[in-house]
Amino acid sequence: MKEKIFNRLLWGLLAATLLIVLGVSARNWFRPKVEPLPMLATVPEFSFTESSGEPFGLQQLRGYIWLADFIFTNCAGTCPIMTTQMTELQSAFAEEKLEVRLVSFTVDPERDTPEVLSRFAEGYGAARDRWFFITGPGEQMQNLAKEGFMLAAATGGADVKEAIIHSNRFVLVDREGRIRKYYDGTETGIAKQIIQDIKVLIAEEPS
Numbered sequence: 732m733k734e735k736i737f738n739r740l741l742w743g744l745l746a747a748t749l750l751i752v753l754g755v756s757a758r759n760w761f762r763p764k765v766e767p768l769p770m771l772a773t774v775p776e777f778s779f780t781e782s783s784g785e786p787f788g789l790q791q792l793r794g795y796i797w798l799a800d801f802i803f804t805n806c807a808g809t810c811p812i813m814t815t816q817m818t819e820l821q822s823a824f825a826e827e828k829l830e831v832r833l834v835s836f837t838v839d840p841e842r843d844t845p846e847v848l849s850r851f852a853e854g855y856g857a858a859r860d861r862w863f864f865i866t867g868p869g870e871q872m873q874n875l876a877k878e879g880f881m882l883a884a885a886t887g888g889a890d891v892k893e894a895i896i897h898s899n900r901f902v903l904v905d906r907e908g909r910i911r912k913y914y915d916g917t918e919t920g921i922a923k924q925i926i927q928d929i930k931v932l933i934a935e936e937p938s
Contacts, residue, residue, distance in 0.1 A: 779867030
C-alpha cells in the first residue's frame with residue numbers, strides 16, 4: 732500500500748516537473764525575438780573638461796551605457812528642447828533604476844566655460860554624478876562630433892537662433908564605447924524607445 736502511494740506521488744511529481752519544463756519551453760518558443768542593436772561605430776578616445784572643472788573623457792564612461800548630445804548654452808533653437816528631453820530622460824532612468832549616464836558636449840566652448848556649463852546644468856536640475864557637461868578646445872570638439880560621432884558641427888549657422896550648426900541627435904553608446912543607435916532629440920515621447928533599447932543592450936550582456 733505504501734509502495735503504491737509512493738509510486739503515485741513520484742509519478743505526480745514527475746508529471747508536474749514535465750509540465751513546468753514544457754511551459755517554460757513554450758514561453759521561450761513563442762516569446763518574440765528581440766533583435767540586437769547594430770554596432771555603428773566606436774567612439775574614439777577623448778579627454779576634455781567637465782563643468783566641475785575636472786578632466787573628463789571616455790575613460791570615465793567605461794563600463795556604463797550612456798547617451799550623448801551636442802548643444803550650446805546660448806542656443807535659442809533646438810538646444811532647449813533637447814536639454815529638456817535629457818532632463819526627462821534623467822528622471823525616467825531613475826524611475827527604471829537604469830545606471831545610464833548622460834553626456835552633453837558644448838559646440839561653443841569659447842563661451843561655454845566650466846562655470847557657465849555648471850550654472851546651465853543647475854538650471855536644468857542635472858544630477859552631477861549622472862549627467863555631465865563637457866567643454867574643450869573648439870577644433871577638437873568639432874572633430875569629435877564629426878569624426879567620432881558622425882554628427883554635424885560647424886560655426887556660422889544662417890539661423891540667428893542657431894548661430895552654430897550642430898546635430899539634434901541623441902547618440903546611444905554601450906559599455907564598450909560603441910555607438911548603437913541615433914535618435915531625434917527633439918521628438919516628443921522618445922524616452923520610451925530609448926529605455927527599450929537600453930534594456931536590449933543590457934539583455935545582450937553576459938549574465
